[in-house]
Amino acid sequence: MTRTSAEDRRESVIRAAIAEFGRCGYHGTSTKTIAERVGVSQPYLFRLFPGKKAIFLAAIQRCMDELVCTFQDAAAGLTGGDALHSMAHAYTTILAERPELLLLQMQMYVAVAAAEGAGDREVGEAVRSGWMRLWDTVHLSLGADTDETTRFLAHGMLINCLVSMGFVSDSRGWQSTDPVSGWERPQM
Numbered sequence: 070m071t072r073t074s075a076e077d078r079r080e081s082v083i084r085a086a087i088a089e090f091g092r093c094g095y096h097g098t099s100t101k102t103i104a105e106r107v108g109v110s111q112p113y114l115f116r117l118f119p120g121k122k123a124i125f126l127a128a129i130q131r132c133m134d135e136l137v138c139t140f141q142d143a144a145a146g147l148t149g150g151d152a153l154h155s156m157a158h159a160y161t162t163i164l165a166e167r168p169e170l171l172l173l174q175m176q177m178y179v180a181v182a183a184a185e186g187a188g189d190r191e192v193g194e195a196v197r198s199g200w201m202r203l204w205d206t207v208h209l210s211l212g213a214d215t216d217e218t219t220r221f222l223a224h225g226m227l228i229n230c231l232v233s234m235g236f237v238s239d240s241r242g243w244q245s246t247d248p249v250s251g252w253e254r255p256q257m
Contacts, residue, residue: 079117081107086128091172095125095180095192125180126195132173133199137206139163144210152210153221160225164232175233 073081085106089098100121104114118124143159144152164171177196184192208218 075117078107078109078113082109082114082117082124083127083131086124087132087173088169090125090128090176091169094176095121096183100124122191125192128173129177129192129195129199132170132177133196133202135167135170136160136163136174137199137202140203140206140210144206147210149212153217156207156210156221157225161228164228168232171229171232174229 082103085103086098089103089106092098093102098121100111100114103124104111107114114124118127139159140156143155147155177192181193181196184190204218204222207221208215211217211221
């Protein structure tokens with residue numbers, strides 16, 4: 070039997086944390102649940118990460134890294150409308166294939182308000198930093214056009230909300246999406 074390295078276990082914890090925090094939020098997710106999902110004890114979990122917040126911050130970082138890479142890969146070698154359409158398609162595809170990333174995004178935004186309301190700015194700083202990396206990636210891919218970047222990200226957030234609320238793609242809620250903008254309805 071091959072032993073799993075600490076780095077492999079750490080990776081498993083981050084993947085499990087994305088799913089669990091996405092499903093139940095920061096306060097609704099226990100480290101016990103994450104440990105059980107990975108198949109490790111809580112003491113071992115805390116050898117990999119110093120605490121629950123560290124696990125959450127690692128999940129935030131990974132989620133934003135994956136989204137940034139998705140947009141970078143989609144826009145590689147493209148400009149203008151071609152880049153926009155490719156990034157929009159890549160995003161709706163990742164929503165369909167990895168819904169836990171969408172759910173974690175939504176939970177991250179809620180967690181910022183809750184943490185900062187309690188005087189903790191670390192979560193907010195991590196989320197804002199990730200968001201700015203996302204903004205910069207899209208902004209550069211769209212020729213540094215601020216209006217186009219704003220429209221693109223605003224439309225993406227609308228899609229996040231519609232999908233999070235469970236609007237199916239043929240429901241009235243989707244009437245506000247504009248296929249000309251490059252966005253498609255995720256096939257979930």
